[in-house]
Amino acid sequence: MSSSKRGAFIVIEGLDRSGKSTQASLLHNRLQDLQDAGATTPKVVLLKFPDRTTAIGKMIDAYLRSESELDDHAIHLLFSANRWELASTITAHLAQGTIVLADRYAFSGIAFSARKGLPYEWCRAPEVGLPAPDLTLFFNISPEVAAARGGYGLERYEKEEVQKGVRQVFDKIGRAVQEEGEGKWVEIDAGKNKEEVAEELWKAVEPLASGVKGSVSKLWE
Ligand code: 2DT
Ligand code: MG
DSSP states (O other), rough: OOTEEEEEEEEEEEEESSSSHHHHHHHHHHHHHHHHTSSSSSOOEEEEESOOSHHHHHHHHHTTTTSOOOOHHHHHHHHHHHHHHHHHHHHHHHTTOOOOEEEHHHHHHHHHHHHTTHHHHHGGGGGGGBBBSSSSEEEEHHHHHHHTTTTSSSSSTTSSHHHHHHHHHHHHHHHHHHTOOOOOOEEETTTTOOHHHHHHHHHHHHHTTTEEEEEOOOOOO
């Protein structure tokens, strides 16, 4: 890797049951294998938001499992704080040439809270200034197809009606990201089979795999 390059920050977003986590780990393995094979690909780390292992993450986990109740604004800010507590880690990895993959990020934060009726701008505000992804892969799947994939789990937002509302906000966010030039937003047809989705994903990721030029930008700043 040339010294003028840093690692790419790649985010996977989408609805529940769209195959995000499966594909994130396939992609992680693929990038890892390339590196093991001595290719010029930098190191790669996979993050998951919410990160339920931190103190804040444990509060979020309890909320999602309906073990606690929290005001909509309060939980929104906890999700955002859970990203901020990892922001400097993300930036440091990227500077060292490490690829950072994130399974969900700020866009999920906005989509799930705005769906509840909190103002879009209010939801976006605490995310302003976070490390901005170079590429966001939005896993597009109809809520009906997602629901048909063996059904949702028992967590708070795992209901078809919630997912439909969230999808509408994601559409708005995708348009805004593209119009405002906040990194690239690519839609992946997540209704296809696992191998096809993995290939579509790889086509979008490969150009960034050997690193990207320029400093990490800040989201919406
Ligand atoms: P997982 O099923 O991916 O663990 O997510 N969520 C997520 C929010 O409401 N705000 C956020 O900022 C993030 C990252 C999406 C658990 C649920 O939490 C929602 C589903
Ligand atoms: Mg889930």
